Amino acid sequence: MSQIDLSVNQQCGDCPIRHRAVCARCDSDELERLEDIKYYRRFEAGQTVIWSGDRMDFVGSVVSGIATLTQTMEDGRTQMVGLLLPSDFVGRPGREAAAYDVVATTDMVMCCFRKAPFEEMMERTPHIAQRLLQMTLDELDAAREWMLVLGRKTAREKIASLLSIIARRDATLNLAGLGGPVTFALPLTREAMADYLGLTLETVSRQVSALKKDGIISLEGKRHITVPDMTALLEEAGDDTDGGMLI
Amino acid sequence: MSQIDLSVNQQCGDCPIRHRAVCARCDSDELERLEDIKYYRRFEAGQTVIWSGDRMDFVGSVVSGIATLTQTMEDGRTQMVGLLLPSDFVGRPGREAAAYDVVATTDMVMCCFRKAPFEEMMERTPHIAQRLLQMTLDELDAAREWMLVLGRKTAREKIASLLSIIARRDATLNLAGLGGPVTFALPLTREAMADYLGLTLETVSRQVSALKKDGIISLEGKRHITVPDMTALLEEAGDDTDGGMLI
DNA sequence: AGTTCCTTTTGATCTGGGTCAAGGCTCTGC
DNA sequence: GCAGAGCCTTGACCCAGATCAAAAGGAACT
Numbered sequence: 001m002s003q004i005d006l007s008v009n010q011q012c013g014d015c016p017i018r019h020r021a022v023c024a025r026c027d028s029d030e031l032e033r034l035e036d037i038k039y040y041r042r043f044e045a046g047q048t049v050i051w052s053g054d055r056m057d058f059v060g061s062v063v064s065g066i067a068t069l070t071q072t073m074e075d076g077r078t079q080m081v082g083l084l085l086p087s088d089f090v091g092r093p094g095r096e097a098a099a100y101d102v103v104a105t106t107d108m109v110m111c112c113f114r115k116a117p118f119e120e121m122m123e124r125t126p127h128i129a130q131r132l133l134q135m136t137l138d139e140l141d142a143a144r145e146w147m148l149v150l151g152r153k154t155a156r157e158k159i160a161s162l163l164s165i166i167a168r169r170d171a172t173l174n175l176a177g178l179g180g181p182v183t184f185a186l187p188l189t190r191e192a193m194a195d196y197l198g199l200t201l202e203t204v205s206r207q208v209s210a211l212k213k214d215g216i217i218s219l220e221g222k223r224h225i226t227v228p229d230m231t232a233l234l235e236e237a238g239d240d241t242d243g244g245m246l247i
Numbered sequence: 248m249s250q251i252d253l254s255v256n257q258q259c260g261d262c263p264i265r266h267r268a269v270c271a272r273c274d275s276d277e278l279e280r281l282e283d284i285k286y287y288r289r290f291e292a293g294q295t296v297i298w299s300g301d302r303m304d305f306v307g308s309v310v311s312g313i314a315t316l317t318q319t320m321e322d323g324r325t326q327m328v329g330l331l332l333p334s335d336f337v338g339r340p341g342r343e344a345a346a347y348d349v350v351a352t353t354d355m356v357m358c359c360f361r362k363a364p365f366e367e368m369m370e371r372t373p374h375i376a377q378r379l380l381q382m383t384l385d386e387l388d389a390a391r392e393w394m395l396v397l398g399r400k401t402a403r404e405k406i407a408s409l410l411s412i413i414a415r416r417d418a419t420l421n422l423a424g425l426g427g428p429v430t431f432a433l434p435l436t437r438e439a440m441a442d443y444l445g446l447t448l449e450t451v452s453r454q455v456s457a458l459k460k461d462g463i464i465s466l467e468g469k470r471h472i473t474v475p476d477m478t479a480l481l482e483e484a485g486d487d488t489d490g491g492m493l494i
Numbered sequence: 495a496g497t498t499c500c501t502t503t504t505g506a507t508c509t510g511g512g513t514c515a516a517g518g519c520t521c522t523g524c
Numbered sequence: 525g526c527a528g529a530g531c532c533t534t535g536a537c538c539c540a541g542a543t544c545a546a547a548a549g550g551a552a553c554t
Binding site for chain 2: 069071073074075077078079081082092094099100123126129130132133134136137139140141143144145146147148150151152197198238240
């Protein structure tokens, strides 16, 4: 994995998320102005990026690594409400305090923008607002798909759904082998999976074991998964088998 | 309730949702252009506005009444993923087919825009894109709050949460009596409530009865609810009692 | 005032997933 | 090579909510 030098600002032109992040539509002129207000921050696995309720003086994009967005009730029950992958946007323009806890689950690099200048720039740069709208609409769709998972699926279907989502994402980035087996690294602990799916970690463990026993998946170590037949997994997830992807 | 004449286009200036809908930021010049591409449609309670997968040639705003956004699995399990109130936006610019079923739960009037002209106008009118971004971010927050409800709350907490949301909305529109009792009409059947909360309608009925028995709420008829002490209801919902509203 | 169609309530029973508890792996550090 | 700390798995038991079934409103007809 290519290291990113945090001491000097990388040129946006070379950025790995240049064409998928909030800056995707910007022209070189606009990028230059963004470079003036951006800075990189590195977080280690397990580190908290922001606590819910904290004052937030930046927004930004995940450049590499993975973070989670979680909500916690007073008595400690927690629910993950977002999974942030490279190019995903963190923070909400126009909001003072963070609404959720953001935690890095792997080592992570963020490209941060100071909030005030970013907001001001957003007012004057339709390209940024347009792209952010697109990304937010996508996130809303993802959240709604997730609501179906949380509200109506069984534990086994929930696990299968989560694995499909991760497998699909990896397939998009890497080879698009439609027929063959798919292998990927699981970036979440059993507990994080439980928080994602509204289950307990014991149930997650049991259902992963069950899917393995039934030959739907196989694991090397705890965190590396192979899906011999993607269609079978989608079947278990209770999704339309035709894999209909929304635009 | 004031009737809306569908035969002639109402002037946007007189529109009840003028300042909360997607057109909220438009100036009179922009409104004029919107009036050229808009038309009203009326739906009766129970009528389907769009089926998931159908080609959608319009987007629009709910003017009056209530609609639901639902997702259905092949075997018939359904989950509500959105509750559309007056001023809420329906449809996604840039998308061909509807992603969800939209059903009117009460008589409803929509202000529709033909999709192609609307999309084109959005490109050239930052005021519309900006407002739509704001509204989408709000919806995303609502979806995430809902995910916590679906994933981690008990049946009783779910019911209390739903009632709080509806009560809060009504309080915002009508009197803002912070201390006193709150009364409102429940616009959903028990089944719709169940679809919202990921429960069965029997469980909904039982929990409503339980909350009534415990004096948290009282009902006149099936669909009219009084909350003597809003704090007590919020307590039951498992929310922070300080009623912290996000910006 | 009775018939039909819906919605809602209530009861009885069942079960998926939660809870509590005990070990098992794997890596790190001594 | 073993002690400790994190994760993860597995087992035994229990309960909240689902399921199945019946009956009770209530509104709109005749």
